[in-house]
Amino acid sequence: MRQRFKPWAKEKLIEHPEYVSVEPEKMKGKWHSFFGNDNPIHIEVGTGKGQFVNGMAKQNPSINYLGMELYDSIIITALDRILEDEKPNVKLIRADASHLLDYFEPGEIERVYLNFSDPWPKSKHAKRRLTHESFLKRYETVLKKPGEIHFKTDNQGLFEYSLHSMSTYGMFFNQVSLDLHKSDMEDNVMTEYEEKFSEKGYRIYRMEAQFRS
């Protein structure tokens, strides 16, 4: 995602500790208290501008959504979206998924969403893909068993890589769609990238994968 440097973004994030955690290590094991309830917590890794987590939070008030994003200048738009109508069940974490184990206790999360993750097409960059084995290990640890990953992308190469990486890891698939917008899924919440690419006529791929318990 293209980002413009916004020097004021960090300050604004810090002004809203009720919605954004910029020091997630301090929240390890305490995420339910951040939401003020024991409802399941679902995270979107690489939430971007937060359209998905905000839409999901509106659609499913008894699930807590946590949007994780690397960059202040991008996550700031997700915060603006939350502030527009102050939903209690969506919060943000400005953090790098590579350090997931520093932020969450084992079993603290109930689902991981990966939407339109950066494809890193060169094979020398495969380790950076969010569905690389090293990331799957981290997700498996922080997820409550059995633990699911829901994944959407327009990128056929990344989708094929991810199917292979997950099945090699021993995961199985509850749903696989090779053309989501022509499928019968009724409650799909679109992400920014999904809107942009489907308007251009690109096909959207989707899967629900589960770890073996």
Ligand SMILES: C[S@@+](CC[C@H](N)C(=O)[O-])C[C@H]1O[C@@H](n2cnc3c(N)ncnc32)[C@H](O)[C@@H]1O
């Ligand atoms: C292509 S965008 C997709 C944004 C959004 N999910 C969507 O579908 O519209 C991918 C986002 O993932 C973020 N990202 C990439 N690697 C990450 C990581 N290791 N931890 C957290 N966020 C990451 C990027 O900064 C970027 O905003």
